[in-house]
Amino acid sequence: KNLLANRVKTLTPSSTLAITAKAKALKEQGIDVIGLGAGEPDFNTPQNILNAAIDSMEKGFTKYTPAGGLPVLKQAIIDKLQRDNNLTYKANEIIVGVGAKHILYTLFQVILNEGDEVIIPIPYWVSYPEQVKLAGGVPVYVEGTREQGYKITADQLRAAVTGKTKAVIINSPSNPSGMIYSREELAEIAAVAEEKDILIVSDEIYEKLVYNGIEHFSIAQLSAAVKARTIVVNGVAKSHSMTGWRIGYAAGNADIIKPMTDLASHSTSNATTTAQYATVEAYNGPQDTVEEMRQAFESRLEKIYPQVSAIPGFHVLKPQGAFYLLPDVAEAMAHTGYDSVDAFAAAILTEANVAVIPGSGFGAPTTMRLSYATSLELLEEAVRRIDAFVKSKW
Ligand code: PLP
Numbered sequence: 001k002n003l004l005a006n007r008v009k010t011l012t013p014s015s016t017l018a019i020t021a022k023a024k025a026l027k028e029q030g031i032d033v034i035g036l037g038a039g040e041p042d043f044n045t046p047q048n049i050l051n052a053a054i055d056s057m058e059k060g061f062t063k064y065t066p067a068g069g070l071p072v073l074k075q076a077i078i079d080k081l082q083r084d085n086n087l088t089y090k091a092n093e094i095i096v097g098v099g100a101k102h103i104l105y106t107l108f109q110v111i112l113n114e115g116d117e118v119i120i121p122i123p124y125w126v127s128y129p130e131q132v133k134l135a136g137g138v139p140v141y142v143e144g145t146r147e148q149g150y151k152i153t154a155d156q157l158r159a160a161v162t163g164k165t166k167a168v169i170i171n172s173p174s175n176p177s178g179m180i181y182s183r184e185e186l187a188e189i190a191a192v193a194e195e196k197d198i199l200i201v202s203d204e205i206y207e208k209l210v211y212n213g214i215e216h217f218s219i220a221q222l223s224a225a226v227k228a229r230t231i232v233v234n235g236v237a238k239s240h241s242m243t244g245w246r247i248g249y250a251a252g253n254a255d256i257i258k259p260m261t262d263l264a265s266h267s268t269s270n271a272t273t274t275a276q277y278a279t280v281e282a283y284n285g286p287q288d289t290v291e292e293m294r295q296a297f298e299s300r301l302e303k304i305y306p307q308v309s310a311i312p313g314f315h316v317l318k319p320q321g322a323f324y325l326l327p328d329v330a331e332a333m334a335h336t337g338y339d340s341v342d343a344f345a346a347a348i349l350t351e352a353n354v355a356v357i358p359g360s361g362f363g364a365p366t367t368m369r370l371s372y373a374t375s376l377e378l379l380e381e382a383v384r385r386i387d388a389f390v391k392s393k394w
Helices: 015-028 047-058 071-085 099-111 127-134 154-160 183-196 224-228 254-266 273-284 288-309 330-336 341-352 376-393
Strands: 094-097 117-122 138-143 165-171 199-203 230-235 248-251 368-371
Touching: 015 341, 047 273, 071 094, 071 248, 071 273, 094 099, 094 254, 099 127, 099 199, 099 230, 099 248, 099 254, 117 127, 127 138, 138 154, 154 183, 165 183, 183 199, 183 224, 224 230, 248 254, 288 376, 330 341, 330 376, 341 368, 341 376
Parallel strands: 117 138, 117 165, 165 199, 199 230
Antiparallel strands: 094 248, 230 248
């Protein structure tokens, strides 16, 4: 008898975590591996946030909170959305959950019926397709090519919509490409969403990591009508270097937020109370550490981008946000005798001792993702190693 549910039969583990585990195993054997797989900032959580967490525990705030989040945290999020994004929400339009990842999981559970389609731009964050499938939905992929800056166009979106389409996911700044949709591009996409009456899931987790003077713009800012069909998903993991605290949230129509909260009340209950208090401080406290971390990422990017571009057969667009580079390595693979990016990345790991994430997990199988959430010294050494590896096989 098969004891497993059908829904897990096609479930694949996160490719990001797989290579990281392999790199860790090599490190344990004493091999000096440089990991460029990281999906998290390499800074400590700022001290004022740690202090707020400790303070809340000492005051005895260690019990359950409402399933959808502490009122004081919802207010801090409401203030943040107003201050940073010029978006006005009420408390019943906010849910706090266990990281943006689980917020997205809950969202798809709430909006999808069996067979409903969700449009996912390629290259995508690994968890979107799996989460959609776990909710009974069907991922429909639309390719944002390198020539298009790894973004989809409104025409592509229109062509992909069917009678079963429920939503489109927009992740800007993007993991893995680091690209950002301009206000005009978002307006065109939103127009299609309105014309076709579909929801917009706007994953803005990398909002604070934008470079070259670019300002983040949320698609929900376009108009009240667009806001009404958009669920903004965000969190403090990347902005405040709080990945392990597991706090994320959604802001959107109360008709969607309410069942998400009800579902959370039967699955997670509230996100960890201490982490919620820490997040209150993250949003209400001083924001200078957020900017300092952003600047550190930007200066690394400025140094490392030309070096990665100079590796033979690597074609890489300059990212505008997040902390990833996504070189297209088709030419490098062709010249070094690898026919899949998984094999190429595996060889880079075992022969050059650098862990990179193959783009096959992002729907972009001629690319690989290099995270620059590590020190400049290690980054430069990693690039030297990859460069030497490619040249030795050319
Ligand atoms: N969305 C994207 C695009 C991400 O890259 C990540 C984290 O890797 C998340 C959401 C999830 O963030 P959290 O740590 O808040 O669950």
